Amino acid sequence: MLFAEKPNGERTRCVLMKRLVNSKYIQIKNRGRKNWLKRTPPKICLYCARYDYEPLTIAPLGIGYIASYLVQQGIVSQEQICIVDTLDEAIEFKPDILGVSSVSQVIQDGRDFTKKCKEKTGCLTVLGGYHVTAVPQNLPEEFDIGVLSEGEITFAEIVNFFKLNKLTVTLGQIKGICYRKNGEIIINEPRGLIEDLDSLPLPYRHKEYSQEIPIFTSRGCQYRCIFCASKGFWMNRYRLRSADSVISEIVHLVNKYRTKRITINVLDDLWIANKKRFREIVEKLVALKIPDKTDFMGFCRSNVIYEEDIKLLKQLNYRCVRFGAETGSEVLLKRLKGDNISIADHQRVIDLCQKYKMPCRASFMFGVPGETMEDLEATITFLRKNKGKLEIGGFYFFNPIPGTEIWEEMKGNGMIPDTFKLENLTQLDFNKDIFSWDDILYFNEENVSLEEFRELIHKIKAEFIYDTFRKKAKLTVKKYLPKKFMTYVKRLISIKSRMSIG
Ligand code: B12
Ligand code: SF4
DSSP, rough: EEEETTTTEEEHHHHHHHHHHHHHHHHGGGOHHHOHHTTTTOOOEEEEEEOOOOOOOOHHHHHHHHHHHHHHTTSSGGGGGEESSHHHHHHOOOOOOEOOOOOGGGGHHHHHHHHHHHHHHEEEEESSSHHHOGGGGGGOTTTEEEEEEOOOOHHHHHHHHHHOOOEEEEEOOOTTTEEEETTEEEEEEOOOSSOOOSSSSOOOOOOOOSSEEOOOEEOOOOOTTTTTHHHTTTTTEEEOOOOHHHHHHHHHHHTTTSSSSSEEEEOOOOSSSSSHHHHHHHHHHHHTTTGGTEEEEEOGGGGGGGGHHHHHHHHHBOOOOOEEESOOOHHHHHHOOOOOOOOHHHHHHHHHHTTTOOOOEEEEEEOOOOOOOHHHHHHHHHHTTTTTTTTEEEEEEEETTSHHHHHHHHHHTTSSSSOOOOOOOOOOOSSTTOOGGGGGGOOOOTSSSHHHHHHHHHHHHHIIIIHHHHHHHHHHHHSSOHHEEEEEEEHHHHHHHHHHHO
């Protein structure tokens, strides 16, 4: 069953509504209301592209914002818009417009989905999100229009012109889109960003994927990591919602799910960067006793976390401090993330987490062009030094993605040819079973041969991943098996070993 959530927390049964709207009963009842039928706005279906082997774990907020904005502006009613997870749901909804959200790695799924939906329903197809924003000139043929960067206002304009039957003649006027005209891709002038993020409605979270409920409290990042697409996407701007707006959304979510314990997952690039707002949010949430009812998680960057921040995170019932360490090599770290961060920052965060008994999780990146054997050794040394203090968030194989500085660098030096196929980029986390060495596109042969690299990764996996796994299993057993039972098991083991010694 599909649900759409109104900002006030009410839910509408989209599927049920859709069935009613399509049913004979409603059509007969509506016979006398021709005007209403005529004025029916277009039906809009939204989908977030994904890996076929990995379902979404949290509600996609990008299309959630698009949906709630259209309703807030009165452009469509809540029944006319639906967020779907499968092609069948989309086809059954019979949309006039299909909006797809996609990052570069999953664009093939977005294309396949759109092709089939368009064939069955003949709908207008619109692509939004990171991929099309980074490479608008490559708007895939399945899509009629691409929406670049922030999507709310631009998509609303598209829907409005569609409603008025004027879309074809007005395409040239809509800022922030790309589209195809006589076989050529036209890219219109950019649209400015929304100044007051508080003016946006709360996003629809159409269903619960897990107990993690996502929120987005700022757009953009002040930093400039060369492998990250954020700065280009948000046009080098970092905008914040006010502390009060964030608090009221959190309170609304906690009240809505009051029967169960949820985790508020703050998805921002870096939500604690503005310390004044961060402190205000924490202090007000603590005063409202929100951390008694829920816990929190979110991303950090090691150079912005100090003792003061850990204390605030602790008060917030933060599940763990997560940051992208990327490497243990000072030289490589500065190349990847800039001069304003150092390995000492990583170490400070890990040590502070130890001091305040806060779990600490970091992810690492391997195989970036220019990484030397010394860099890899430095990462191993760093991991060894922090064994037992640090959870591994991911051991990622480096993927160049459009819209990043390193992508441009690699295009410039010929490492990424024009024929490069983005669908060859896959999720490459050495931590996961789905990783296959046959799939990888390796760009650092010049410094470390693939053979050496592979050997080293096996070593790292054996030493650090399996170790973390064992530790986790031990902790789970400890937490979930009652004390008495554990004593009984221990006693049994000791009797057995005494017997075998005898
Ligand atoms: C939550 C999240 C996930 C979740 C859910 C995915 C999702 N798409 O919601 C999970 C954990 C599954 C995930 C997975 C991956 N993610 Co992710 N993820 C994020 C994260 C942290 C937040 C996304 C979000 O909710 N943003 C909030 C909303 C408001 O912004 P938005 O989605 O960009 O939407 C706005 C516009 O883009 C536009 N828009 C978006 N969609 C549409 C659709 C239409 C029709 C229109 C008109 C407009 C429009 O309008 C929206 C409102 O203005 C971002 C980082 C970030 N802070 O943004 C990374 C990020 C999007 N992820 C990224 C990556 C690389 C991945 C993975 C490929 C990782 C991997 N190696 O496997 C996978 C891909 C799988 C997938 N389905 O997306 C990159 C994308 C970079 C790129 N250029 O492609 C990001 C930007 C992180 C980064 N800084 O590098 N991710
Ligand atoms: S990786 Fe994180 S800190 Fe670096 S630019 Fe991207 S969002 Fe900002």
